[in-house]
Amino acid sequence: MTTTTPHEPPGESALALPAELLVRMHENMVRARCLEERLIRMNKQGDGYFWIGGPGEEAFNTALGLLVHKGQGPAYDYLHLHYRSSATLLAMGADPVDSLRQMKNTASDPYSGGRNFCNHYSVRKWNVVPVSSPIEVQFSMAPGTAIANKRAGGRGITIVQGGDAGTAEGDFASCLIWVSRPGNELPCLMIVTNNQGGISTPASEQHGEKHIADRGKAFGMRTAVIDGNDVETAYRALEKAMDYVRTERKPMLLEVAVSRLYGHSSASGANLITEEADCITLLEKKLEERKILPRAAMDELRARTTQELLEASKRVREEPQPDGSTLYDHVFSDRDLVHDAASRGNGAS
Amino acid sequence: MATLVQAIRLALHVGEERLGVTDIFGEDVGPPLGGVFTQSQGLRTAWNTPLDERGIVGTAIGLALAGQRPVAEIQFCDYAFNTIDLLKLAGGVSWSSAGDYNCPVVLMTPVGSGIRGSIYHSHSFDAQATRLPGWKIVMPSNPLDAYGLLLSAIVDPNPVMLLPPKALLRAKAGPDERIPGEPDDERALAKMIDAPLGDRTRWRPEWPDVREVFVPIGKASVKRAGRDATVVTYGRMVPLAMQAAASVASEGVEVEVVDLRTLHPLDWDAVKASVKKTSRVLVLNEDTEITNFGEHLVRRLSEELFYDLYAPPRLLAGAHVPGVGLADNLERASVPQLEGVVAALRELVSHQP
Ligand SMILES: Cc1ncc(C[n+]2csc(CCOP(=O)(O)OP(=O)(O)O)c2C)c(N)n1
Numbered sequence: 119m120t121t122t123t124p125h126e127p128p129g130e131s132a133l134a135l136p137a138e139l140l141v142r143m144h145e146n147m148v149r150a151r152c153l154e155e156r157l158i159r160m161n162k163q164g165d166g167y168f169w170i171g172g173p174g175e176e177a178f179n180t181a182l183g184l185l186v187h188k189g190q191g192p193a194y195d196y197l198h199l200h201y202r203s204s205a206t207l208l209a210m211g212a213d214p215v216d217s218l219r220q221m222k223n224t225a226s227d228p229y230s231g232g233r234n235f236c237n238h239y240s241v242r243k244w245n246v247v248p249v250s251s252p253i254e255v256q257f258s259m260a261p262g263t264a265i266a267n268k269r270a271g272g273r274g275i276t277i278v279q280g281g282d283a284g285t286a287e288g289d290f291a292s293c294l295i296w297v298s299r300p301g302n303e304l305p306c307l308m309i310v311t312n313n314q315g316g317i318s319t320p321a322s323e324q325h326g327e328k329h330i331a332d333r334g335k336a337f338g339m340r341t342a343v344i345d346g347n348d349v350e351t352a353y354r355a356l357e358k359a360m361d362y363v364r365t366e367r368k369p370m371l372l373e374v375a376v377s378r379l380y381g382h383s384s385a386s387g388a389n390l391i392t393e394e395a396d397c398i399t400l401l402e403k404k405l406e407e408r409k410i411l412p413r414a415a416m417d418e419l420r421a422r423t424t425q426e427l428l429e430a431s432k433r434v435r436e437e438p439q440p441d442g443s444t445l446y447d448h449v450f451s452d453r454d455l456v457h458d459a460a461s462r463g464n465g466a467s
Numbered sequence: 468m469a470t471l472v473q474a475i476r477l478a479l480h481v482g483e484e485r486l487g488v489t490d491i492f493g494e495d496v497g498p499p500l501g502g503v504f505t506q507s508q509g510l511r512t513a514w515n516t517p518l519d520e521r522g523i524v525g526t527a528i529g530l531a532l533a534g535q536r537p538v539a540e541i542q543f544c545d546y547a548f549n550t551i552d553l554l555k556l557a558g559g560v561s562w563s564s565a566g567d568y569n570c571p572v573v574l575m576t577p578v579g580s581g582i583r584g585s586i587y588h589s590h591s592f593d594a595q596a597t598r599l600p601g602w603k604i605v606m607p608s609n610p611l612d613a614y615g616l617l618l619s620a621i622v623d624p625n626p627v628m629l630l631p632p633k634a635l636l637r638a639k640a641g642p643d644e645r646i647p648g649e650p651d652d653e654r655a656l657a658k659m660i661d662a663p664l665g666d667r668t669r670w671r672p673e674w675p676d677v678r679e680v681f682v683p684i685g686k687a688s689v690k691r692a693g694r695d696a697t698v699v700t701y702g703r704m705v706p707l708a709m710q711a712a713a714s715v716a717s718e719g720v721e722v723e724v725v726d727l728r729t730l731h732p733l734d735w736d737a738v739k740a741s742v743k744k745t746s747r748v749l750v751l752n753e754d755t756e757i758t759n760f761g762e763h764l765v766r767r768l769s770e771e772l773f774y775d776l777y778a779p780p781r782l783l784a785g786a787h788v789p790g791v792g793l794a795d796n797l798e799r800a801s802v803p804q805l806e807g808v809v810a811a812l813r814e815l816v817s818h819q820p
Contacts (some may be wrong), residue, residue: 125594173527191533191534192533192534192535196532196533198529227565228563228565228567229564229567230563230564231565231566233562233563233565234563239569240563240564240565240568241567242564242567242568245533245569247529247532248560248563248564248567248568250556250559250563252552252556255525255553255556256554257525258521258522258524258526258528258529258553259525259526259528259529259532260524260525260529260533261522261525261526261529262525262526262527262528262529262530262531262532262533262537263529263530263532263533264529265526265529265530265533265535266529266530266533266534266535267533269489269535276529286651287520289521289525290523292517292522292525293522294521295517295519295522296516296517296519296522296526299517438636447562447565448561448562448564448565448566449561449562449600449601450561450601450603450624450625451561451566451569451570451624451625452624453569453624454624455487455571455622455623455624457538
C-alpha cells in the first residue's frame with residue numbers, strides 16, 4: 119500500500135531489489151532479530167533489568183541504516199531514533215555485543231556506561247544523538263540538527279523516528295511547524311513507525327486522523343504511507359524519500375506500517391506474537407522463491423548468529439559493572455568548545 | 468554606562484562576532500522587535516521562532532548536538548515550566564551518554580517580580596533551575612556580571628542558564644561595574660546600540676569596541692564586607708541586601724553581603740569563609756519559600772557550620788502563593804521588602820546563643 123500526495127512523481131517502490139542487496143539486508147535483519155531475542159533471554163534470565171527493542175521493524179530499519187549518510191557533523195545525516203532501532207544501528211556497523219553490554223549495564227557499555235536501558239544508543243561519530251526514554255522529545259530536537267544540515271550546505275539531512283502513539287505529544291506538532299517555516303524549510307525526514315498503538319492502547323481508540331502522515335499535508339509537506347514489512351517497498355520508498363529531502367532541502371513525513379513481534383517491552387512479557395506479519399519470514403519466502411538463498415543457508419545463518427550471541431552474552435556477563443565512584447563522571451563535560459574542531463564536527467568515519 | 472539589558476546585548480554581540488555563537492533565538496527575539504526587553508536588538512544571528520517553548524529548547528539542544536552554538540531564550544521564565552523535561556534532557560546529555568555528546572546550550576530567561584507583572588511574569592525559577600543536574604545556573608545582579616557571566620556561559624561546553632532579574636534590566640552599572648570599552652556617556656551608548664522607535668528596517672547598530680570579560684562561573688562576589696552577619700543572596704535581592712546593610716550600618720551593625728552570582732555549581736568556599744567570620748547568616752531570595760534553593764543553603768550551613776553559628780541560619784524568601792498578586796500591597800506581602808530584610812538582620816544580630 120503506497121499513498122502519496124498528488125504532486126509526487128510516480129514511484130518505483132514496487133521494483134525488485136538486486137539479489138546481492140537482498141542478501142545483505144536479510145543478513146542484517148537476522149542479526150538484529152537474533153540480537154533482540156538474545157536481549158530478551160538475558161532479561162528473562164536476570165542478566166539485565168529491562169528489555170525494549172525492535173523485533174518486527176527489521177526490514178524498514180535495516181533499509182534506513184544502509185541508506186543513511188554516516189559520519190560526524192552537519193555534512194552527514196543526523197539520526198534521532200528511539201528504542202526500536204537496533205536493526206538501523208547494526209546496518210550502520212554497530213557491534214551487537216555493545217547492545218548486550220548495555221543490557222547488562224556494564225562499564226564497557228559504549229552508549230551510556232551502564233546508565234541507560236538497552237537499545238538507548240549514543241554514537242557521536244555517526245551523528246546518532248542520545249536516545250532517551252521520554253516519548254517524542256526527539257521530534258523537538260530534530261529541527262536543531264536540521265538547521266545545522268541546511269547551513270552546512272551539503273546533502274546531509276536529519277532523520278527523526280518515533281512510534282504512532284507518541285505523535286499525540288506536542289513535540290510532533292512542534293516538529294511539523296519548525297521544519298516547514300515558510301522560507302526556512304528544513305531537510306528533515308520525519309518517520310512514524312506505526313504498529314497500531316501504544317503500550318496497550320489501540321490507536322483506533324485515540325486517533326481520529328485517517329493517516330498520521332496526512333498531518334504533513336497541512337504544512338505543504340510531501341507525505342507517504344508505506345508497508346514497512348516488505349523490504350523492497352521499504353527500501354525503495356526510503357531511498358526516494360531521502361533523495362527528495364537531500365535534494366530539495368525540504369521536509370517530508372513518512373508513515374511506515376510495522377509489526378511488534380514481542381509486545382511492547384519486558385513489562386508486557388516479551389513473548390512472541392504470531393498473529394502479526396513477520397518481515398523476515400516474508401523476505402525469506404521471496405529469497406527462496408527467487409532462488410537467491412536456499413532454506414538451509416538461512417536456517418544456518420540464524421542458528422550460527424544465535425550461538426555467537428549466546429557465547430558473547432556469557433563473556434559480557436563477566437565484564438565489570440561501573441564502580442559507584444564513577445557516579446559523578448561526565449555530569450559536566452570539559453570538552454574545549456573553542457579549540458576542539460571535532461566538537462563542531464566535520465569528518466566521516 | 469550600560470544597563471543590565473544593554474550588557475546582555477553587548478555580550479551577545481561579542482558572542483556572535485568573536486566567540487562562535489551561531490544562533491540567538493526565541494519568541495520576538497529577531498527583528499523588528501529584538502526581544503521584549505530589547506535584549507537582542509541589532510544582532511546579526513537573532514531570529515524569531517514559532518510561539519513554542521518546547522520547540523525552542525528542543526531546537527537549541529539539536530543545534531548544540533550538531534556543533535552549533537545556540538543562545539536560546541524563553542521570553543519569561545513563567546513560560547518555561549512546560550519545557551522541564553527537555554531541560555532535564557539537556558542537562559543529562561553528557562552524563563547519560565557517558566561523555567559521548569555534550570550539550571553547549573545557553574538558555575536565557577528573565578525572572579522575578581518587581582515590574583508589576585502580576586501572576587504570570589513574576590515567577591522565580593531558581594528552585595526549578597537548581598533541580599536540573601548537568602546545568603550551570605547563573606544569575607547576575609548588575610550589568611558587568613551579566614556581561615561577564617554570559618560570555619563565560621557562551622564558551623562553556625555545558626548547558627548554562629542565565630536568569631536575569633527583570634526588575635534590574637534597566638539598572639545602571641555602579642562605578643566599578645563598567646564594561647571595558649563601553650562609552651562613558653550612557654546616552655552615547657543608547658544612541659549607538661538601542662534601536663529607534665518606529666521603522667527600523669534601515670537601522671544598524673554601531674557597536675562599541677568592548678573587550679571580553681569572563682566572570683567565572685561558580686565564583687561568588689563579596690559586595691560589602693562586614694563582621695556581624697552575612698547575607699547570602701543573588702539577583703534582584705542583592706541591591707536590597709545592600710540597602711538593608713547600609714541601613715543597619717547606621718546602628719553600628721556591619722553586614723557582609725555575598726552575591727552568589729552562580730547558583731550551581733555553588734561557591735561554597737565563599738559562603739563558608741564569610742559565615743565562619745560572622746557566625747550569623749541570612750539567606751535571601753524572592754522565590755516561593757517551600758523547597759526553596761535557600762533551604763538547600765540553610766541545610767548545608769546547619770550541617771557543616773553548626774558549631775560556628777551564634778544564631779539559627781535564617782531564610783527570608785517569597786510567600787508560598789501561586790503567583791505574585793498585581794496590587795501593590797499583594798506584591799509587597801509576597802516578596803521580601805527592605806523593612807523585612809532590616810528586621811531580619813536586627814533579629815539575627817541580637818540573637819544570643
Ligand atoms: C512522555 C512519555 N510518556 C509515557 C511514556 C511511557 N511509554 C513508553 S513507550 C509508550 C508507548 C509508545 O507508543 P508509540 O509511540 O506508538 O511507540 P511504540 O512503542 O509503539 O513503538 C509509553 C506510553 C514515556 N516513555 N514517555
